[in-house]
Amino acid sequence: MYGNNRHHGRGGGHRGQDRMMGRSLVRMMQPAMLILLNRGPVHGYALMDQLTEEFSIPVMNPNQVYRALRHLEGVGAIESDWDQDESQGPPRRVYRLTSDGHEMLDFWVKDLEETRSILDRILKAYQEDVS
Amino acid sequence: MYGNNRHHGRGGGHRGQDRMMGRSLVRMMQPAMLILLNRGPVHGYALMDQLTEEFSIPVMNPNQVYRALRHLEGVGAIESDWDQDESQGPPRRVYRLTSDGHEMLDFWVKDLEETRSILDRILKAYQEDVS
DNA sequence: ATTAACTATTGACAAAGTGTAAATAATAAG
DNA sequence: CTTATTATTTACACTTTGTCAATAGTTAAT
Secondary structure (H helix, E strand, O other): OOOOOOOOOOOOOOOOOOOOOOOOOHHHHHHHHHHHHOOOOEEHHHHHHHHHHOOOOOOOOHHHHHHHHHHHHHOOOEEEEEOOOOOOOOOOEEEEEOHHHHHHHHHHHHHHHHHHHHHHHHHHHHHHHHO | OOOOOOOOOOOOOOOOOOOOOOOOOHHHHHHHHHHHHOOOOEEHHHHHHHHHHOOOOOOOOHHHHHHHHHHHHHOOOEEEEEOOOOOOOOOOEEEEEOHHHHHHHHHHHHHHHHHHHHHHHHHHHHHHHHO
16 A cells, blocks of 8 residues: 555644645656656656655656656657566666656746745745734 | 746647646645645735745646636635725725635645655655666 | 727636546556 | 456546636726
8 A cells, every 4th residue: 555644634624625726746747757858767666755754745646647657758758668687577667868758857847936036025024924 | 928938838748747647736726725824814916826825736727727716616615705995997806715714724724745755755755767 | 079098807618737537558566 | 277466558537727708887088
């Protein structure tokens, strides 16, 4: 079983926060994946682990990762082949960045930086409001 | 005409970045709106302006804002009434936070903070990779 | 007074994205 | 041989988003 059911707790009250419109890390996953792929070829399952372990992006379902990979391949950002030296399990599809993918990574990094500055502005505004 | 067509440029090359899966500020808009609503009642059009001017969230289409407002009302985070003292235009629907909305705001702020830390981790990792 | 521009909200439909569950399959451990 | 783990794929309903346009009141110009 893939290991995290703790997609924000359901322990409090917070009706309606488990599934709704709002900020969503699924949307952050894609750029993050390109960054990881930039280090070299990987297969989906490993990528999934890195997303959780290195970035703490909660991947609730492996399908999300495979989905995103297929999407990235669809737009030509990555390419794949079946792995030769297979290991503990069924054959693995290994992905690598294309040159278009590198361009896209560039774009997304700038975009993420802009996002961060917007996020900072939002949080700062709130902190000033409540202080 | 509502004033911003500059939803990241289409000027470069970057095939496929205008419309796709990836990070999306639309998803950031909702928590931002709650923060603005926390200051007091507002109507949609004003909210739209504040999102762009104060937070630099590019709202390409006013519909997005109204949609989000209807959604937030649907989940009980906000309530609305028609404005009494009407001004330059047709009647305006004025929204205010409910107590559920305050709870939700609390939740989203913590969530945004977590998002920021993930974002930081992602960008930091990339900067270390390329340096 | 007709037109144009701005303020303000709503509607509708196609396309894209997401949650969720499960099927498939190979290998390793017991 | 059964179970657990690794690994990828499929399917369907539901939600969200893009896009475009309709509606309508107010203000300013011709």
